[in-house]
Amino acid sequence: MRRQSWIAAGVNLLMGVPAVVPVWLVWYVAVNGPLADLGWTQREPTENDGMLLWLVIAAPVVIAFGLLWWLANDFLRRRNTAAARVYWPVCALATLVPTAALIVLL
Incomplete structure (x- = not known):
């Protein structure tokens, strides 16, 4: 049964590569929206179209990836x-490994 654990870890690591996009979208919306409203960050100075467009783009991407991730892990x-x-929790952390690696390396 230990083989299934390695398969699950491998699948989540592989799913972590495309997960970089939804993680970045969530970060971008948060930094330019609610966190900037609280004064924790500064908005992107060239972002003057509002956040509705980003929500229209980000919401389907994040929901689709979350659904795919949940179905695969279920x-x-x-x-x-x-x-x-x-x-x-281990699967969620394994999915975030490629994003963390990009953050550390860049």
Whole structure:
């Protein structure tokens, strides 16, 4: 059964590569929207079209990726022996590894 754990980790690492796009979109909307309104960040000076356009672009991408991620992991979870309280956080962290690597390297 240990093989299924490595398969789940590999699938989530591979899904982490396209996950860079939705993570970046969420970051961009947050930095130029709610976080800037709270005074935690400064808005992009050239972003003068408003955030509605970005939400129209970001929402379908993030929802589609989240649905794909959940369906793949739900399928793999049925074949895995790990407890759910361990499986889901580990899969989420494995998916974020490529984004973290890009942040560290760039």
